[in-house]
Amino acid sequence: MSSLKRLNLIESHLTSRFPTIPFDESLNDYRKKGTPINKTLLLESYLGHFYPGIMERRRIMHENPLFNHFDEAELSREALRKRIVQQIAAIYPSAGLNYKVVKEDYTKKLELLYGMADYDIALAVRLLVHLVLYTDTVTNLGTAKHLNLVDRAYNLQDYGSFGMTELGHGSNVASVETTAVYDHSTREFILNSPTATSAKWWIGAIGKTANMSVIFAQLFVDNINKGVHAFVVPIRKNDASHETFPGVVLGDCGKKIGLEGIDNGFILFKNYRIPYDCLLDKFSSINPEGKFKSAIKNKEKRFGIMIAGLVGGRVSCTSGCEQDMRNGLTIALRFSAVRKQFSGQEGPELPVLNYPLQRYRLIPHLAKTFATRASVIYSLGTNINTFFKRLEEDPECLEVNEFHAVLSALKVVTSWYGIACLQECREAVGGLGYSSYAQLGRIRNNQDVMATWEGDNSVLIQQAGKFLFKQVQKTFKGQKIQAKTLKFLKTDINEVNLFKPKFENSEQLENEAVLLEIIEYRVNILLHQSLLKLQENTMTSIDMIDAWNKAQVYYIQELSKAYGELILTNDFLRFVNELAAKDQVLGKIFRKYWLLYTIGVIEKSLVTLMENVFNATHVKAIRESIMRLCNELAEDSIQVIDALATPDLVLGSVLGVSDGQIYKKMVETVEKGKRVYEKPEWLPLLLKVKGIKN
C-alpha cells in the first residue's frame, strides 16, 4: 500500500460521524467452510502463460496512486481521459514491446492488455485501439516500407486509431461510404466523406489523441470500385501544435454509457490527399503504370483479410469478458458471504450465500467464467501465434478460417455470458450494488458494449454458422471434414438419430463421457434442424440470403452458440485435467465446476433435447445435479475466489474487499465523498419551493 493511501485511511478514522465498526468475521467464517486449496498453484494455472505478465502489471498498479477507482468516480470526462493517458504512460514501458518481440510471441502484447483490463476494460481498450487495431493492421496489411510506422507505434511516437465503422455502417463494413480515389497524375489518393453517414464514427482515440489512423475506404482506380481497402493516414500534426490537417475534420462523439475515459470521435475527409504509400499494399497495389492488382481475386475474401486487425481485439474481448465476470463475481460472492439477512426458524441471521437461491444465481456464472478462461488460454492464447503465422503464409487456408469461426463464436457466447453475469451480480448484491462504489455498475456498463463492438453479436455469430455450413457442404461432395474442431460432426441424420442419452439419474449424468456425447449431439441435432429449416425456407424465400435470415431464430444462431459452447466445454475439460494432474484437491473442485458448466449448457437447450431424446427423468436429473453442485461449490467459492480475485486496490470495490469489512469500507468511502455533509448548493431554490423566506 502506498503511504498516501495509508494516510487517507488513518484520516477517515479520525473524522467519521459513524459509530465504531467492529471487525466483521463473516468472510473469514465463510472462508473456513471451504476446502483449503493451493491458491498460488491455482492462480498460476488459471492465468496460464499470461501469469508473469499479469502479475507484473498488478504489481505496478498496486504501487501507483494513479490507479484508484474511488478517485475516478468523481472525475469529469476530460479529467478521466487525462488520467487514463497517465496510467498508460505508467504501465506501457514495462512491456518492452517492439515489432520483433510481438512477431515472436503475440501473447506478450496480450498479457500487457490483460493486466491492464484487471483494473478496467476502459484502460486496456484505450491502448488496444492503438496497439492492436491500428498497429496490427499496419503490420499485417502493410509492406516493408510501413515497418517504420510499426516501430513508431511501439515507441508511442505515433498514436494510432482504427477508422473502420461509419455513422451509417457498422456491421456491413463492405458498404462503407468513404472513398479513396486514386489520382495517377500525382500518385496520390483523394479521401472524401461524401455524406454525413460516411463520417467515421466511434473511432477510439480520435476525439483528442491520435495523430494517425487506419482508414477503410472504397478504393477507386480509373473510376472502378476495387472494394474496401485500408490506408494508414496522418490526421493531426505530430508536433506541439497537435493541429488537425486541413481537409480533415476530427471531433468528439461525446458522452457514452461507459468507457468515458476513451475519447471516441468522428472523422470527415474533404478532398484530403495522401501519398501512394499510405495504401497498406500487401495484398493489393497499384503499379507505377497505374494498374491495380491484387493477390486475392475474390473481393469478399480480400475484405475478410483486410479486417484481420480485428483478431487481437476479439481475442482480448473474450479475455475481457472473463475478467469482467471474475471481478463481478468476486464482489458478489464476497458480499454474499458477509451480508446476512433472515434466519431459520431460530438462530442468528444467515449469510445470503447460504440460501440455495443465491447460490443458484451466482455459482453457475462462476463456472462460465472458468470455461471462458480455459478458451482464452487454449483455443485463443495457444493458437494465436500459429494463426498469425498461417495468415502470413496463406490467408485463405482452413486454419485461418477455422480460427475466425471459433473466435467469432467465443466472442459472442462469452460476451453474452458476461452481460448476464454482471446483471445478476448487480442484482444479487441488492440495493448496495447500485452504489458506484460497488463498481458493479461500471463493470456492467463496460461489459455491455462487448455485445455490439468488434463485430455485433447477432451478425458475428453468423460467421461461425457459415463456417459450419461450408464444411458440411464439402462432405456432400464426398470430402471428409478437415477442421479440427468439427471432427465429431455427423452429416448423416440417421446416425444422429441413433443417439440415446446414457443417464437416468444425476449420478449417471455427472460423467464426462455421457456429457460430452450430449454436447456433441446438441451441435449435430441443431445442425440438422438448421439444414432442414434452410431447405424448407428455400420454398418460401426470394433468395438464399432470405432463406438464411429466416433460419436464424431457433436454428442457426442456436447452432453457432452451441458450437461455441462445445469449444468452451472441451477447453474447460482440458484445463481441469491439467490442473488435476498437478493437484488432486483442485482437480476435484474444478471437475465439479466443469460438470456444472456442462450440465448448465445442456439445460439451456432442454427444449431442443426434449423434442428429440430427453424426457422428464432427464430433466429431473439435470435439475438435481445443478442444485447439488451449486450447493457444494458455494461452500468452496470464497476460497476459490480468494485465489483468483483481482487484488483489492486494483478491483476497487467496497463490497469486494478481501478482508470482508464491506460496511466499514462503504462508510469510509461515502464519508470521503463530495459534499457529503454539506447543505445543497441550491438551498435558495429549495426554500422558495417550500415557501420559506430567506
Add this chain to the structure above:
Amino acid sequence: MSSLKRLNLIESHLTSRFPTIPFDESLNDYRKKGTPINKTLLLESYLGHFYPGIMERRRIMHENPLFNHFDEAELSREALRKRIVQQIAAIYPSAGLNYKVVKEDYTKKLELLYGMADYDIALAVRLLVHLVLYTDTVTNLGTAKHLNLVDRAYNLQDYGSFGMTELGHGSNVASVETTAVYDHSTREFILNSPTATSAKWWIGAIGKTANMSVIFAQLFVDNINKGVHAFVVPIRKNDASHETFPGVVLGDCGKKIGLEGIDNGFILFKNYRIPYDCLLDKFSSINPEGKFKSAIKNKEKRFGIMIAGLVGGRVSCTSGCEQDMRNGLTIALRFSAVRKQFSGQEGPELPVLNYPLQRYRLIPHLAKTFATRASVIYSLGTNINTFFKRLEEDPECLEVNEFHAVLSALKVVTSWYGIACLQECREAVGGLGYSSYAQLGRIRNNQDVMATWEGDNSVLIQQAGKFLFKQVQKTFKGQKIQAKTLKFLKTDINEVNLFKPKFENSEQLENEAVLLEIIEYRVNILLHQSLLKLQENTMTSIDMIDAWNKAQVYYIQELSKAYGELILTNDFLRFVNELAAKDQVLGKIFRKYWLLYTIGVIEKSLVTLMENVFNATHVKAIRESIMRLCNELAEDSIQVIDALATPDLVLGSVLGVSDGQIYKKMVETVEKGKRVYEKPEWLPLLLKVKGIKN
C-alpha cells in the same frame, strides 16, 4: 417547441462541419407499411383513466425548456439535483393534490407521477418518495393529530423521506437495528442508531432536501421490544438555516449507477428525543399510563400493515417499468426502421427491422409492455382505491392480502421484463445505442434498480408464493378458495393431470380458450410440483423455512411468476376486448399482441410443460406462431409506436425521433457537445508521452 429550442436548432445548421444531411424518408416508408390506425383512440384506451393527467403533464414539459435531456447529459450531480427540484416545482402545482382529493381518488396522485415518469423515472421517484412513501405512511398509519402533517406535505411545506432501509438491513426490515425507546417520564421516544449498520441508508431526499422523515425503528416500552413501528420525525430545521437537528447525522450516499438527480442519503440518531406524537399510532399506541396496546396482536401482521406505505411505490414501479419499456422500444423500433444494413442478393440495403431476427428480438418485448400496461390499468389502477378503503376498514382482510400478492408478483415480473427489454433495446440498436444521447443507457440504468428496490425481487416474489400456499392450505381444511384471482386453482392433482393441450398446430394454438387453459394449467402444475417439492424437502430440512428455501429454484419462484403472468394475461385480454369493442382494426392488431404475449409466456415454461403434457408437435406450433406473429406485428409496429410514444422532446433520444431523422439528430447533438472540436486539456501530457518537445 419553445423559441429557445428553435433557436438552438437554427444555430446548429449554420455551424456544422458535416455535409448537408438530406431528409431521410425511411421511417415514413416503414410507417406506410402498417395498417392505418386511430392513434388518438389507441392512446386514450392505452392510458386509460390516466389519459388526461398524463397528457397535461406532457404539455407542461413540452413547453418548458427545463425539460431537456441533452442539457442534463453534461450536468454535475449537484446541478442535476437542482434541476430536478426546479422540474418538480414546475410540474407539481398542476396536480392540485390535497388530502381530500387523494382520499377520493388515489389515481390523481398516480397520474401526476406517471406523467413525470414519461420524462424520467428519476423525476417521478424524486417526488414519489415524498408524496407516496412519506405522505401515504403518515396518512395510513397516523391519526387525526397527524393530518396537519399530511396537509403540509401536500403543500410542499414539509419535504418528507422514508427511513426504512438500513445499511445492514434491506429485505429483512423486521430486523432493523434502529431503536425507539419510550421514556414515560417525558412521554418521549429516544431514537438511537446503535451500530454503523443501523444507519438508515439510501434514503431518498435525505442527502440534501428533506426536513421530515418517517423512521422505522424497534419500539421498546418498558424494555420490551414491541416490534418495528413507524415514527414521523423532524430531522432538519424547517427554516432558512436548513440545519440538521442536534442528535441527528444526515449525509449523502454519493455516486450511483443511475438516478443521480436523487439525493439518497443516510441518517444516524444519537439519543435523539422526539415527542410522543411522532409515533404513527393508528394501530399501536401507548396510553397516558404508559401502557402499550395494539389493535393487531400478531407482530408479523402488524409489521405487514406498517409497510402499507410501500403500495403506491410498488404500483408506480410497475407503471414505471411499462414506461421504461415503451420508451426503450420507441427508440429501438424507430431506429430499426431507419437503420439499413445489408441487402438481399440484390437491391438496396434493408431496414434492420425487416430481418426476422431483429423482429424476434424486439416485438415480444412490445407485447410484454402492453400486458404490463393492462395490469397497471386494471389489477392495480382500478383496484387501488378499493384497496385503500379496505385497508382502513380491515387491514387483515382477504382483499388486502390478495392485492399485496398480486402487486408483489406484478412488480417482480414486470421489473424483470423491463430489465431484459432495455438490455435488448440497447443491444438491438448496436453501437449507436452506447451513446448517451440515445438515452437507452440512462433508461436501462434507471430500470435496473427496479429489481432491488421497493422489495427485492427474489424476496418479494415469495410473498405471492406464500399467499398462494395459504389459500391452498385453507382448502385442505375443507374451505373453498375465496380469492378472486385464484378461482381457477385445482387443488386435486388428479384433476390437474387430466389436462391435455387442445392444439396440434399453430392455427389451433392461436385460440383464446386454448391458451387461457394452458396459462391456468401452468400455475396449477407448478403449484403441485412446488407442494411435492416442499413435502420432499421436509425429510431433509432442519425446519419449514429451510424446506421453503430449498424449494425456491425451479418451483416456488416459478410458480409465483406464473401467477403474475396469469394476471397479466387476463388483464391484457380484457384490454384487447374493450379496445376491440371500440375499434375493430385496433382490436385485430392488439389481439395478435395478446397471442404473442401469451404464447411467449408458455414458451418460457416449455420444459415444465414438456415434462408433463407437451411434445415436439406443440413446440413446433409455438415457434411457428411466435415467428409469424413477430413478422406480422413488426409491419404495424411503427404505426402503433407512433400512437403510444412519449413525445420527442420528453423522450429526448436522438435515435427515437418521430420524424426519423436519426443521423441528423445525432450529428447535431454531438456537434453541440462539450469541447467537441477542441484540443485536449491534457495536451502537454500527451506530448510528453509521445516524446515531443513543447
